[in-house]
Amino acid sequence: MAFGADRFIPFRPRLDLDFAHGFCTRSLGGHGRASDTVSDQSDHDGEEEGSVAGPAASSLRGQTEDWKQYRRQLDQAFGHSPGAPVLPLSPTWRDHNWQGADFSFSKVTRRSDQSGPCLYNSGVTSCRQVPRDPDRVLALPGIQDNFYCKGLDWGSHNSIAAALGSSTCVWSPHTRLTARLDARDDHHGRQDSSHVTGTGSAAADDRSPRYVASVKWSEAGGSLAVGLSQGMIQLWDPGSQKIKATVSVGGTHVGCLCWSGHVVYCGARRGYITTVDERVKRAMAVWRPRDRFEVSSLELSPCERNLASGSNDGYIRTWCPRTGSVLLEVDAHMSAIKALSWCPWRRDLLASGGGARDRRLVLWHMGRGQAEVEINTETQICDIVWSEQYRELVSSHGYPNNDLRLWSVRPGALQLMTSLRHHKGRPLHLAMSPDRSRVAAAATDETLSLWTLFPNRRTQELRKWRSPLDLVTSIR
Numbered sequence: 001m002a003f004g005a006d007r008f009i010p011f012r013p014r015l016d017l018d019f020a021h022g023f024c025t026r027s028l029g030g031h032g033r034a035s036d037t038v039s040d041q042s043d044h045d046g047e048e049e050g051s052v053a054g055p056a057a058s059s060l061r062g063q064t065e066d067w068k069q070y071r072r073q074l075d076q077a078f079g080h081s082p083g084a085p086v087l088p089l090s091p092t093w094r095d096h097n098w099q100g101a102d103f104s105f106s107k108v109t110r111r112s113d114q115s116g117p118c119l120y121n122s123g124v125t126s127c128r129q130v131p132r133d134p135d136r137v138l139a140l141p142g143i144q145d146n147f148y149c150k151g152l153d154w155g156s157h158n159s160i161a162a163a164l165g166s167s168t169c170v171w172s173p174h175t176r177l178t179a180r181l182d183a184r185d186d187h188h189g190r191q192d193s194s195h196v197t198g199t200g201s202a203a204a205d206d207r208s209p210r211y212v213a214s215v216k217w218s219e220a221g222g223s224l225a226v227g228l229s230q231g232m233i234q235l236w237d238p239g240s241q242k243i244k245a246t247v248s249v250g251g252t253h254v255g256c257l258c259w260s261g262h263v264v265y266c267g268a269r270r271g272y273i274t275t276v277d278e279r280v281k282r283a284m285a286v287w288r289p290r291d292r293f294e295v296s297s298l299e300l301s302p303c304e305r306n307l308a309s310g311s312n313d314g315y316i317r318t319w320c321p322r323t324g325s326v327l328l329e330v331d332a333h334m335s336a337i338k339a340l341s342w343c344p345w346r347r348d349l350l351a352s353g354g355g356a357r358d359r360r361l362v363l364w365h366m367g368r369g370q371a372e373v374e375i376n377t378e379t380q381i382c383d384i385v386w387s388e389q390y391r392e393l394v395s396s397h398g399y400p401n402n403d404l405r406l407w408s409v410r411p412g413a414l415q416l417m418t419s420l421r422h423h424k425g426r427p428l429h430l431a432m433s434p435d436r437s438r439v440a441a442a443a444t445d446e447t448l449s450l451w452t453l454f455p456n457r458r459t460q461e462l463r464k465w466r467s468p469l470d471l472v473t474s475i476r
Helices: 017-024 057-078 457-464
Strands: 118-120 128-130 136-139 152-154 160-164 167-171 178-182 212-217 224-228 232-237 242-248 254-260 263-268 273-277 282-287 295-300 307-311 315-319 326-331 337-342 349-354 360-365 370-376 381-387 392-397 403-410 413-421 427-432 439-443 447-451
Touching: 128 413, 152 212, 152 427, 152 439, 160 212, 167 212, 167 224, 224 254, 224 263, 232 254, 232 263, 242 282, 254 295, 263 295, 295 337, 307 337, 315 337, 337 381, 337 392, 349 381, 360 381, 370 413, 381 427, 392 427, 403 427
Parallel strands: 212 254
Antiparallel strands: 118 128, 136 447, 152 160, 160 167, 167 178, 212 224, 224 232, 232 242, 254 263, 263 273, 273 282, 295 307, 307 315, 315 326, 337 349, 349 360, 360 370, 381 392, 392 403, 403 413, 427 439, 439 447
């Protein structure tokens, strides 16, 4: 028989049955009421209104005197009046004169004159630290200041890809090595461009400057998809730094990409969603919604049964990846939807953020197509990432704050934990590390910041409780 949780086994090594029996069998006092248990008043130290029946009377009197002495010492140490509880259940700032405290267990405290990390209680664990400054800051010269681009991704093999002008920069935090993939080195581009299933004017776009609009690593990390402003995608082999294929997807700006196995979904400015199979190196199908507005975001659900898309008309659509049919259509925001992300622990929960005219952060129940939580952030929302371990999410915001915001996710509620302000330009892109502990933010001030916002709890516990007698870690 399986149980849902572990049994609770009480441990009471200091339980005195005689002392407890004495309290239970105490007789009524002379005033017709039950006598007081243990008096906390200093002027009644030698008085007892009731009497204790049974052989436990002498033990009770001795332990009562010890308890009184212990309470008097606590009152003197904490400065409390006799009889008052040592630690109140509901402390208030006014009652205990804590106005000058540097931390709070109910909200985030950020004081400009204090240095060090922020402290807050997320509701999941005890008070933890959130860094005020990033761990590392890198330069990103040439990053596009374009809201309709997705130029940052962190692959499963711990490599960061960033779009810089007409090339893609790949950097490994582990090896600190950098590789530059130039989008102009497309020797196979003209041969593969014959596999065009969408319509468009590729020749007209060739006269415009070419830049990288989106990047996305495959799930295994063996391929890197690069979306170009001229309506093509390039499939790169990061090991050999060579292009495996170049496929045209309609001749328009490709601002978002999404992988599912060997298939990559491409969102174009003309409202098309094109599927490209890297094994056959050509476009397989084109999905055309009823209203052809620019596809600004694509996100595949963790169960891979739904593909969510956000568009410039403010609609969120969920698609069936196998048939390409629209499953649900929601009028979500009043502006373009670039921030879109599925909840990793609830397959029907989707987070979305509106642009400059909307400024709302909404959690949607996609099974019913209804909003569960809606918050007006008063700023443009650029991107969203989740933390399953901490039950939190991070959102990046544009003008006027240009900050990252950490939110605690509760059933039917979102609580703002802290705001991290480091960039001078709006942080357009967010990416999560493979171990889900670090967040990378790329901003228009041409910097990339790395934040350790979600340290691995299991690693911390192992380091904390590692024994010096552990032969596995001691043998060299």
